[in-house]
Amino acid sequence: xxxxxxxxxxxxxxxxxxxxxxxxxxxxxxxxxxxxxxxxxxxxxxxxxxxxxxxxxxxxxxxxxxxxxxxxxxxxxxxxxxxxxxxxxxxxxxxxxxxxxxxxxxxxxxxxxxxxxxxxxxxxxxxxxxxxxxxxxxxxxxxxxxxxxxxxxxxxxxxxxxxxxxxxxxxxxxxxxxxxxxxxxxxxxxxxxxxxxxxxxxxxxxxxxxxxxxxxxxxxxxxxxxxxxxxxxxxxxxxxxxxxxxxxxxxxxxxxxxxxxxxxxxxxxxxxxxxxxxxxxxxxxxxxxxxxxxxxxxxxxxxxxxxxxxxxxxxxxxxxxxxxxxxxxxxxxxxxxxxxxxxxxxxxxxxxxxxxxxxxxxxxxxxxxxxxxxxxxxxxxxxxxxxxxxxxxxxxxxxxxxxxxxxxxxxxxxxxxxxxxxxxxxxxxxxxxxxxxxxxxxxxxxxxxxxxxxxxxxxxxxxxxxxxxxxxxxxxxxxxxxxxxxxxxxxxxxxxxxxxxxxxx
Amino acid sequence: xxxxxxxxxxxxxxxxxxxxxxxxxxxxxxxxxxxxxxxxxxxxxxxxxxxxxxxxxxxxxxxxxxxxxxxxxxxxxxxxxxxxxxxxxxxxxxxxxxxxxxxxxxxxxxxxxxxxxxxxxxxxxxxxxxxxxxxxxxxxxxxxxxxxxxxxxxxxxxxxxxxxxxxxx
Numbered sequence: 001x002x003x004x005x006x007x008x009x010x011x012x013x014x015x016x017x018x019x020x021x022x023x024x025x026x027x028x029x030x031x032x033x034x035x036x037x038x039x040x041x042x043x044x045x046x047x048x049x050x051x052x053x054x055x056x057x058x059x060x061x062x063x064x065x066x067x068x069x070x071x072x073x074x075x076x077x078x079x080x081x082x083x084x085x086x087x088x089x090x091x092x093x094x095x096x097x098x099x100x101x102x103x104x105x106x107x108x109x110x111x112x113x114x115x116x117x118x119x120x121x122x123x124x125x126x127x128x129x130x131x132x133x134x135x136x137x138x139x140x141x142x143x144x145x146x147x148x149x150x151x152x153x154x155x156x157x158x159x160x161x162x163x164x165x166x167x168x169x170x171x172x173x174x175x176x177x178x179x180x181x182x183x184x185x186x187x188x189x190x191x192x193x194x195x196x197x198x199x200x201x202x203x204x205x206x207x208x209x210x211x212x213x214x215x216x217x218x219x220x221x222x223x224x225x226x227x228x229x230x231x232x233x234x235x236x237x238x239x240x241x242x243x244x245x246x247x248x249x250x251x252x253x254x255x256x257x258x259x260x261x262x263x264x265x266x267x268x269x270x271x272x273x274x275x276x277x278x279x280x281x282x283x284x285x286x287x288x289x290x291x292x293x294x295x296x297x298x299x300x301x302x303x304x305x306x307x308x309x310x311x312x313x314x315x316x317x318x319x320x321x322x323x324x325x326x327x328x329x330x331x332x333x334x335x336x337x338x339x340x341x342x343x344x345x346x347x348x349x350x351x352x353x354x355x356x357x358x359x360x361x362x363x364x365x366x367x368x369x370x371x372x373x374x375x376x377x378x379x380x381x382x383x384x385x386x387x388x389x390x391x392x393x394x395x396x397x398x399x400x401x402x403x404x405x406x407x408x409x410x411x412x413x414x415x416x417x418x419x420x421x422x423x424x425x426x427x428x429x430x431x432x433x434x435x436x437x438x439x440x441x442x443x444x445x446x447x448x449x450x451x452x453x454x455x456x457x458x459x460x461x462x463x464x465x466x467x468x469x470x471x472x473x474x475x476x477x478x479x480x481x482x483x484x485x486x487x488x489x490x491x492x493x494x495x496x497x498x499x500x501x502x503x504x505x
Numbered sequence: 506x507x508x509x510x511x512x513x514x515x516x517x518x519x520x521x522x523x524x525x526x527x528x529x530x531x532x533x534x535x536x537x538x539x540x541x542x543x544x545x546x547x548x549x550x551x552x553x554x555x556x557x558x559x560x561x562x563x564x565x566x567x568x569x570x571x572x573x574x575x576x577x578x579x580x581x582x583x584x585x586x587x588x589x590x591x592x593x594x595x596x597x598x599x600x601x602x603x604x605x606x607x608x609x610x611x612x613x614x615x616x617x618x619x620x621x622x623x624x625x626x627x628x629x630x631x632x633x634x635x636x637x638x639x640x641x642x643x644x645x646x647x648x649x650x651x652x653x654x655x656x657x658x659x660x661x662x663x664x665x666x667x668x669x670x671x672x673x674x
Contacts, residue, residue: 222604
């Protein structure tokens with residue numbers, strides 16, 4: 001066993017593996033930073049490049065693209081409120097306000113370290129507790145997962161501002177928009193007056209997220225950009241009045257965010273283990289949980305208004321999913337997400353059969369891949385650091401040019417996903433809706449979170465009823481379900497109490 | 506402050522009424538809105554399981570209740586101060602005219618993109634949008650837009666094999 005581990009370490013530090021990881025991270029960060037692309041397209045484009053590689057090089061390369069794109073998505077989310085990937089959408093909530101306040105560097109470094117920590121934590125869990133955790137995850141059936149999602153929705157109450165009712169309106173709109181398309185159980189079209197494409201597949205998540213963040217931001221910024229251009233003569237360099245980079249992420253920031261790291265890494269890993277829950281859900285659920293755990297965050301900005309712990313929570317949460325997602329894949333042969341399915345494709349292309357016997361049949365290769373994952377986490381910190389200044393300079397240089405260009409990239413990126421004009425129209429529609437909601441002082445964040453979780457929430461509810469043959473008792477039958485339900489009720493009452501207590505104060 | 510307060514209340518009441526109308530529409534007009542149901546027998550006929558309109562109706566009902574709560578809170582609630590929300594700059598609220606211009610640019614872009622050409626549509630949209638955003642160096646805008654559109658075309662078409670609609674490139 002010791003020999004296998006030493007051999008794995010030696011292999012993982014070999015030149016070609018090292019080079020593949022570096023190339024994967026650079027490609028991943030670059031692709032992740034472009035709105036509309038992201039991990040799926042990144043891995044899809046890079047998969048053919050691995051045909052000639054050995055398995056111990058190919059899988060770390062693919063994993064590096066995945067990890068890099070998760071971090072890359074946060075850069076554009078923080079700088080221009082445009083999530084490069086759907087997993088980075090939760091980073092916008094606090095990352096963009098921080099950037100507007102002149103703390104771009106601090107926010108991106110916070111995201112980078114959180115990404116590294118999240119990855120490292122979930123990879124260590126992957127190495128240490130593969131089989132045991134996979135067995136625990138299998139105990140989470142549809143009723144238990146339903147309560148996890150209800151809990152996540154309740155946690156978004158912290159983003160509702162002063163009026164909880166406005167937060168609930170926002171959540172309802174998100175849930176309703178998630179209903180467009182085919183019913184997840186009986187396949188009946190819903191809201192089919194919207195259009196033929198919407199009738200079948202519904203609203204694409206990337207189109208929705210880019211509309212809610214990027215396009216609504218373009219609408220909001222159009223007049224401020226004109227005014228700043230007039231004030232500064234509209235020449236090159238007439239950019240934002242705030243500091244371009246701002247101060248770095250300090251030790252005090254790390255101390256403040258420690259709780260966020262721990263909660264988000266735990267939540268992200270747990271979500272990653274459960275098949276069907278991706279990095280996007282991991283980021284949103286971690287963000288909601290951390291925002292509740294921090295409460296009113298005395299002396300710091302509120303969550304949603306530029307709290308660094310919010311950035312850390314979202315990034316650690318989504319990256320912690322990446323390693324944990326491979327856990328059911330490697331041990332049970334069940335890919336936890338679309339990205340994990342692509343990693344499965346890479347493994348199968350190289351003759352590795354996943355499942356309970358994987359350690360017996362491919363032990364040395366799998367341990368080498370694990371060590372390479374850990375190496376890629378460390379490399380991500382250094383390579384990501386090198387990207388901060390040039391990307392900040394490009395994305396923050398001149399809003400009069402940057403926002404139209406971002407709009408164009410969003411259009412092209414969204415079209416390239418499904419080759420549907422419908423997605424482009426939906427993106428503009430959601431952008432307008434989000435803009436109107438912001439003007440009406442209804443928070444957009446709960447709507448986004450509800451949309452992301454909507455289909456899964458309904459599916460789990462109705463799957464549970466199918467299992468119990470229509471008996472609602474299934475939601476309180478198992479000890480896990482019962483505990484989760486009690487937790488949801490207590491959390492809901494706590495959210496209401498805190499809103500009213502803060503209003504009285 | 507008094508007029509500001511009443512303006513906020515008016516806005517919230519409008520939001521509440523609009524939300525209640527939308528929620529009510531979805532709740533009561535679910536079937537005309539294109540949400541059907543499947544006829545099933547036995548336990549599969551359970552209303553929570555088989556009906557495609559169950560979830561939209563539930564969310565619609567929640568929307569109605571929350572909207573009514575906004576109206577009630579606006580009418581009877583005490584509010585001391587009115588603060589700006591995140592991402593909203595009250596001093597420079599975008600005027601509707603600019604939003605309408607941007608929408609016109611987007612509609613023309615989508616039409617050009619669908620029926621004519623990706624590159625031409627992109628150049629048009631970039632030039633018009635950058636102009637609308639207040640940048641006035643026309644030569645730089647035109648040159649930069651053309652270069653950007655061609656590079657984007659090459660990346661998406663040649664490297665990622667995205668097939669664009671339209672009769673030209």
